[in-house]
Amino acid sequence: MTDCGKQTRDVVDHRTRIGQARRRKTEDKLIKAAILVFAERGLNGTVIDHVVQRAGVSRGTFYNYFDTIEGVREAARVALGREVMLLVKDAVDYDRPAPARVAQGIHAFIAVARQNRMFLEFTARLGRHSYSFAEMLRETAPNFLAAGIEEGAFRPVPEALVYDLLETGTSALLRRLKSGEEVDVAAFVAAMLRVFGVSYDLAAEVAADPIATPHVPEDSLLARGNATWRPSQP
Known part of the structure; x- marks a missing residue:
């Protein structure tokens, strides 16, 4: 390849990388805006116009990335789930035996949802479509x-x-937490371990x-969404 040809290719590659970076930045902006609006208005009270106004983009820009409000909601669910996944991984001692690792993971997952009402809202309302502990295990x-x-x-x-x-078990427990019920998390974790064949004791x-x-x-999506979450939302 001639020097001229290589330079042309490098310019094209550079422009492609810049374009991809800009696209990721805009998509991230839409997802972050959606999370904040969902926190303020609830999952059922948010429409596309709310998201584009918060993000400061046009409706056309929105449709370059998502077809529906459900599409950006799914992206928001995944983004929040990724943060939860990292928090849970950090809470698990991987030198412990398998039953202890699973127990720590479930405890940590529930603790994060419990202290972040917006994620609890996502998980409890979306049920099997939410980012569950089972999905986290599949990935990690x-x-x-x-x-x-x-x-x-x-x-x-x-x-x-x-x-x-x-x-299903984790989703049901989180729905109970969302409704304000008292739950015995340790008993739930023990029951889940029994599913794996771990002895009762x-x-x-x-x-x-x-x-x-x-x-x-504090700068995480979880914390920012939780700070604007409104308990009176429908």
Whole structure:
């Protein structure tokens, strides 16, 4: 390739990278705006105009990234879930046996939702469409069940059944928290461990181990959304 050809290609590549960076920046702006508006108006009270006004972009720009309000809501759900995932991962001691790791993860997930009402709103209202603890496990530890079985900590259980029970169980518990009910989180964690074949006594012992509540950074989407969340929203 001639020097001229290489320079042309480099210019094109540079422009492409700049264009991609700008696109990501605009998409991030829309997602952040959506999260704040959802927090203020609720999941059912938000329309596209609310999002574009908060983001300071046109409706046309919105449609370059999302087709519907449900599309940006899904992106917001995933963005919040990513932050929760990192917080939960930091709360888990990966040197502990498999039952303790799972217990710490569930405790941390529930603790984050409990202290961030907006994420609790997303999770409780969207149900199986929310970012669940089961989904987090699929992404961060796809072989956790097989590894636990191999080390003798879990009994052979169909993987799909485990994920279904974790997903529906966690969602149901968060709905109870959202409605203001008192819940026994340790008992719930112990019950989930029993699904893995952990003995009753060990499950109760591990589930009772306290963990430090994950710290949510003030500049995170979780904290910013939680700060504007309105409990009176429909």
